Amino acid sequence: MSNTPIIEAIKLSKQFTKDGDFVLNSLSLSIPKNKFTAIIGYSGTGKSVFLRQVLGLDRATSGIVRVLGKELHNMEPAELNAFRKNLGVVFQDSALFDDQTVLENVCFPLKEHKRSMSEDKRKAIGSEKLKLSGLNEEHFNKFPEALSGGMKRRVALARALVLEPKILIYDEPTTGLDPVLKQKVDELILTTHKRRSSSTLVVTHDLPSALHFADHIVMLNAGAVLFEGSVSEFLKSSDNLVATFREQGLNKYGKN
Ligand SMILES: Nc1ncnc2c1ncn2[C@@H]1O[C@H](COP(=O)(O)OP(=O)(O)OP(=O)(O)O)[C@@H](O)[C@H]1O
Numbered sequence: 001m002s003n004t005p006i007i008e009a010i011k012l013s014k015q016f017t018k019d020g021d022f023v024l025n026s027l028s029l030s031i032p033k034n035k036f037t038a039i040i041g042y043s044g045t046g047k048s049v050f051l052r053q054v055l056g057l058d059r060a061t062s063g064i065v066r067v068l069g070k071e072l073h074n075m076e077p078a079e080l081n082a083f084r085k086n087l088g089v090v091f092q093d094s095a096l097f098d099d100q101t102v103l104e105n106v107c108f109p110l111k112e113h114k115r116s117m118s119e120d121k122r123k124a125i126g127s128e129k130l131k132l133s134g135l136n137e138e139h140f141n142k143f144p145e146a147l148s149g150g151m152k153r154r155v156a157l158a159r160a161l162v163l164e165p166k167i168l169i170y171d172e173p174t175t176g177l178d179p180v181l182k183q184k185v186d187e188l189i190l191t192t193h194k195r196r197s198s199s200t201l202v203v204t205h206d207l208p209s210a211l212h213f214a215d216h217i218v219m220l221n222a223g224a225v226l227f228e229g230s231v232s233e234f235l236k237s238s239d240n241l242v243a244t245f246r247e248q249g250l251n252k253y254g255k256n
């Protein structure tokens with residue numbers, strides 16, 4: 001069904017230790033298909049913990065999370081591995097393999113998931129995605145240590161794109177980048193989203209960018225959803241915590 005959310009959480013809770021705090025606390029949300037969704041919120045509110053549930057890297061204490069209609073925690077490891085080709089992920093630290101060149105890094109998911117594909121074909125696809133991400137051929141045979149932070153994120157994006165995933169997920173894609181690189185990475189994320197007309201999910205601290213790019217905003221607080229809706233609804237919300245976060249987030253970047 002076209003209106004089925006790509007990601008749906010129902011009363012999702014997570015407690016790391018038996019007597020510990022609930023870092024996800026009955027979190028329910030629906031992330032719409034073919035939209036750009038931003039997840040925002042203060043540090044420590046459970047954004048990355050939630051993302052790990054979506055990626056099937058961790059298991060909730062209770063509740064349900066469905067990705068493309070499937071409950072990941074019911075899957076066998078082989079099924080989960082195959083399912084992950086639907087999800088392209090760019091982690092905050094880019095998470096490249098240090099002992100592989102740029103091109104090898106980007107071709108790695110093809111090697112894993114398209115075993116019958118020839119090496120030449122893999123390299124052709126990897127090169128195409130690197131070029132789309134704005135990297136020239138002169139960098140293809142370099143190792144990650146020789147790249148800047150912004151370039152590494154481009155390689156990570158190319159690697160996330162290589163299997164043409166249904167959902168692209170970014171965790172803090174621009175944190176730690178200088179303003180020029182930040183703008184370039186932001187533009188790349190947006191043009192990639194528009195070119196593919198697929199679903200994009202970005203976890204970010206950068207409120208102005210989130211409000212600029214996103215169709216759908218989710219604000220987490222204390223492991224639950226405090227706000228979920230459109231940008232204009234977010235801008236109008238009279239909830240005290242939303243209003244405070246909005247003012248702080250916009251002031252910080254000098255755009256009040
Ligand atoms: N493996 C873990 N074991 C115990 N507690 C954890 C674990 N991972 C995260 N937490 C706790 O869960 C809470 C939410 O963490 P999370 O990383 O999701 O925050 P966040 O919203 O992504 O913050 P930030 O914006 O700083 O990235 C924090 O209090 C954190 O200490």
Ligand SMILES: [Mg+2]
Pocket residue numbers: 047048049
């Ligand atoms: Mg985080």
